[in-house]
Amino acid sequence: MIIKQFAFDYTMPGAHMRNFGFEKVLGKELARNFPRVYCAFIQELQSAIDETLGLDTTSWRTLNIYSTMGKIVSRANRRVVLGEPLCRDKEIIYHSQRYTWWFGAMLIFLGQLLPPIFRPIFGIFLVIPLKYHRRVLVRRLRPVFKERLDLLREKEGGSTHSTDEMPPDMITWSTKVALESGKAEAQDPGSLAHQFIESIFPTADTVVTTATNFFSDILSSKSDQAFDDLREEARSMFPPGEPPSLQSIKKLHLADSALRETLRRSPIGIYSLFHEVMPKEGVVTPNGHHLPQGTWISVPSMAIHHDERVYSEPDRYDPYRFTAGTNSTKPKSMLTTMTDEFLGFSLGDHGCPGRIYASYLLKSIIAYTMLNYEFRPLSTRPANRAIGIIYAPPTTAKFSLRRTGAAS
Numbered sequence: 001m002i003i004k005q006f007a008f009d010y011t012m013p014g015a016h017m018r019n020f021g022f023e024k025v026l027g028k029e030l031a032r033n034f035p036r037v038y039c040a041f042i043q044e045l046q047s048a049i050d051e052t053l054g055l056d057t058t059s060w061r062t063l064n065i066y067s068t069m070g071k072i073v074s075r076a077n078r079r080v081v082l083g084e085p086l087c088r089d090k091e092i093i094y095h096s097q098r099y100t101w102w103f104g105a106m107l108i109f110l111g112q113l114l115p116p117i118f119r120p121i122f123g124i125f126l127v128i129p130l131k132y133h134r135r136v137l138v139r140r141l142r143p144v145f146k147e148r149l150d151l152l153r154e155k156e157g158g159s160t161h162s163t164d165e166m167p168p169d170m171i172t173w174s175t176k177v178a179l180e181s182g183k184a185e186a187q188d189p190g191s192l193a194h195q196f197i198e199s200i201f202p203t204a205d206t207v208v209t210t211a212t213n214f215f216s217d218i219l220s221s222k223s224d225q226a227f228d229d230l231r232e233e234a235r236s237m238f239p240p241g242e243p244p245s246l247q248s249i250k251k252l253h254l255a256d257s258a259l260r261e262t263l264r265r266s267p268i269g270i271y272s273l274f275h276e277v278m279p280k281e282g283v284v285t286p287n288g289h290h291l292p293q294g295t296w297i298s299v300p301s302m303a304i305h306h307d308e309r310v311y312s313e314p315d316r317y318d319p320y321r322f323t324a325g326t327n328s329t330k331p332k333s334m335l336t337t338m339t340d341e342f343l344g345f346s347l348g349d350h351g352c353p354g355r356i357y358a359s360y361l362l363k364s365i366i367a368y369t370m371l372n373y374e375f376r377p378l379s380t381r382p383a384n385r386a387i388g389i390i391y392a393p394p395t396t397a398k399f400s401l402r403r404t405g406a407a408s
Ligand code: HEM
Pocket: 002, 022, 023, 026, 199, 200, 203, 204, 206, 207, 210, 263, 268, 272, 273, 274, 343, 344, 345, 346, 349, 350, 351, 352, 353, 354, 355, 357, 358
């Protein structure tokens, strides 16, 4: 059902058949191995922020929020996904950016704007650039996957494969999970590279969207207290003269709550949990409605997130909402906890497996920027735009900022 809703049958046909357990790569391998790549990740993120936002402490700069977040997130993310030296390979960077752009454009145009009846006519032509960029990426990544597969096979012993001496990146972790899955096509380097690109490359945009929504929310919140508290909290993550530790990200409780509040107010989709009624006789809902076979059903996440029976003053941005009490910075609900009242990462078996990694990325960006930059408030919250079921961030909004000169 989600395949039809987002036109995935055109942008990545047959992807669900190829799935060798990507949830395991993100849920298990990334969680276990992230400490090994953490220092490199933070260094990359800091350089990306320093270069994109600038180091000048004397003058203010005005930048587009969405494209600025795009530059920062994609660079830090590439370090974890591709490792070194591939994350600096100009050809790979170019084609992955073009691939991600076309993927997003097709998600909107083919999946949301074009009536489904026209998809078979236009779909096959419109996805040609997407296929082209994916083909170039597969050609470049195939030998890398082959090498990792061979290395892991060499190490093979019993049912587990050790990746300890291999490059700590998502290519290694995906290869390990693929090998353990035992599926024949998951062990073919070309097919593995293909699925890796389809499953991982487009997801960075959800982080960029959430970061854009966060800055739009916090800068229009008129809460100096929240800024002071976020900055104070960030100091614990970047103690002067010491490298930040992964443990310290987990203590950024206010950033965690403020991000959950952003995702509550502006989830990436207006609906979630899509299903299609499959039984021939249809189904009857608990309140007696008969839904015939083929009906599409989903949960109205946006309406739930803005229901005042669930959240008091639902339209207000309250960065402390998910902390233990007013102005407290202790946690009440964690950003990554999925509940039937918080559907920012969906729910259940198909809930977002990348959410912990996304929370590391987002909280690190917030901590480093709050500590090292001051921002001019926005007079009003830049508006998001509903495109079909997608809740698009304010892509033209700008923020003004200046380096503070605080020790980082
Ligand atoms: C703040 C950032 C993110 C948000 C808000 C988000 C949200 C979501 C949501 C709502 C879904 C469910 C879609 C549906 O089936 O209805 C989902 C699925 C998924 N997400 Fe995320 N996501 C984020 C970041 C990431 C990242 C960084 C990754 C990978 C590194 C990722 C990987 C995935 C994958 C693979 C699925 C498909 C899961 C499945 O179908 O079983 N996500 N995400």
